[in-house]
Amino acid sequence: xxxxxxxxxxxxxxxxxxxxxxxxxxxxxxxxxxxxxxxxxxxxxxxxxxxxxxxxxxxxxxxxxxxxxxxxxxxxxxxxxxxxxxxxxxxxxxxxxxxxxxxxxxxxxxxxxxxxxxxxxxxxxxxxxxxxxxxxxxxxxxxxxxxxxxxxxxxxxxxxxxxxxxxxxxxxxxxxxxxxxxxxxxxxxxxxxxxxxxxxxxxxxxxxxxxxxxxxxxxxxxxxxxxxxxxxxxxxxxxxxxxxxxxxxxxxxxxxxxxxxxxxxxxxxxxxxxxxxxxxxxxxxxxxxxxxxxxxxxxxxxxxxxxxxxxxxxxxxxxxxxxxxxxxxxxxxxxxxxxxxxxxxxxxxxxxxxxxxxxxxxxxxxxxxxxxxxxxxxxxxxxxxxxxxxxxxxxxxx
Numbered sequence: 001x002x003x004x005x006x007x008x009x010x011x012x013x014x015x016x017x018x019x020x021x022x023x024x025x026x027x028x029x030x031x032x033x034x035x036x037x038x039x040x041x042x043x044x045x046x047x048x049x050x051x052x053x054x055x056x057x058x059x060x061x062x063x064x065x066x067x068x069x070x071x072x073x074x075x076x077x078x079x080x081x082x083x084x085x086x087x088x089x090x091x092x093x094x095x096x097x098x099x100x101x102x103x104x105x106x107x108x109x110x111x112x113x114x115x116x117x118x119x120x121x122x123x124x125x126x127x128x129x130x131x132x133x134x135x136x137x138x139x140x141x142x143x144x145x146x147x148x149x150x151x152x153x154x155x156x157x158x159x160x161x162x163x164x165x166x167x168x169x170x171x172x173x174x175x176x177x178x179x180x181x182x183x184x185x186x187x188x189x190x191x192x193x194x195x196x197x198x199x200x201x202x203x204x205x206x207x208x209x210x211x212x213x214x215x216x217x218x219x220x221x222x223x224x225x226x227x228x229x230x231x232x233x234x235x236x237x238x239x240x241x242x243x244x245x246x247x248x249x250x251x252x253x254x255x256x257x258x259x260x261x262x263x264x265x266x267x268x269x270x271x272x273x274x275x276x277x278x279x280x281x282x283x284x285x286x287x288x289x290x291x292x293x294x295x296x297x298x299x300x301x302x303x304x305x306x307x308x309x310x311x312x313x314x315x316x317x318x319x320x321x322x323x324x325x326x327x328x329x330x331x332x333x334x335x336x337x338x339x340x341x342x343x344x345x346x347x348x349x350x351x352x353x354x355x356x357x358x359x360x361x362x363x364x365x366x367x368x369x370x371x372x373x374x375x376x377x378x379x380x381x382x383x384x385x386x387x388x389x390x391x392x393x394x395x396x397x398x
Contacts (some may be wrong), residue, residue: 029051031108038115039116051100059100061100064116085136089213090239096113098110103242123292124293131251131287132252136208137249137263140266142238144260146191147260149233150184154227159296163292168215168251175243177238178221178237179239193283194261197274201223203223238272264282297392302325304325305323310382312385313386324374363382364376
């Protein structure tokens with residue numbers, strides 16, 4: 001009898017012994033911190049996950065509340081530190097948690113491990129491959145240069161307040177007047193060499209500035225352009241009444257696609273801002289995108305909220321507070337969903353909500369402005385319990 005019982009429990013016993021033996025070899029497992037704690041999501045971010053017993057884990061990921069898990073590329077790995085890399089440019093700003101999984105290992109998670117922020121200065125550049133005479137040239141007095149920057153090149157929303165263009169070393173100062181226009185676009189390349197005159201927002205119009213140290217032409221916009229962070233960005237630079245001998249003017253890099261259209265003329269009629277289609281006659285379709293820097297003043301909001309508690313009785317209101325960060329404060333739009341039905345329940349900063357059905361509920365706040373949006377989702381955040389009732393019976397006394 002005893003041997004039969006031992007025979008039945010042997011597999012489970014062996015499995016338990018092996019698990020204990022594995023853990024003994026690995027030691028204690030934990031995630032303790034991420035360095036650096038603040039990561040600028042310009043493109044590829046490299047950071048270190050610190051902890052203990054990390055060699056036994058083969059998958060590391062990060063996740064923002066309400067977002068999907070993003071796998072990390074492991075660069076180096078030891079028992080106490082894992083160097084990881086990920087392209088954070090498409091991700092929203094805010095706090096992220098880190099998770100680790102591995103075969104036969106207890107999953108690990110570290111909440112609020114690091115924060116993703118956006119840099120105020122964003123260089124759109126790759127190794128410089130060539131030069132081009134646009135947007136300033138000796139060949140013509142009137143020029144219109146239009147080009148597309150891809151969303152993945154920019155990787156963030158925000159208010160653009162300045163441009164830096166990079167001239168060839170020793171280039172002459174532009175002359176005449178400059179007009180800069182911007183707009184959102186769904187195009188990732190131009191289908192032909194035709195110019196577009198519709199839908200632009202003029203963000204600068206004035207005399208051409210001079211070249212600064214470092215071969216930089218700084219154009220401070222008179223109107224902040226609210227780039228939404230999800231579309232591609234089209235930029236148009238007009239140079240009218242130019243007289244200087246400039247030659248090949250700006251530094252470029254090869255994009256591999258037709259992302260630049262330019263036109264030139266010595267005739268001021270129609271104005272260069274009105275050129276469209278096949279006007280003027282001299283037009284060019286190119287793939288050399290200008291090397292430039294975008295300067296951001298405002299960023300997309302960072303959604304955050306708190307609740308007065310996480311447990312409440314049905315039909316009893318629970319109050320919430322919006323802790324989101326907005327730049328600027330104007331134009332704030334809030335959307336609360338308290339009962340997981342995908343329908344907005346409130347749009348105020350400090351709402352209250354009551355649930356009629358007991359259960360556990362996920363709460364989400366979407367914070368939006370003209371510079372993008374962000375969501376804070378707290379899964380199973382509020383537990384609603386049934387109200388206790390007392391039955392009263394009236395007894396007539398004789």
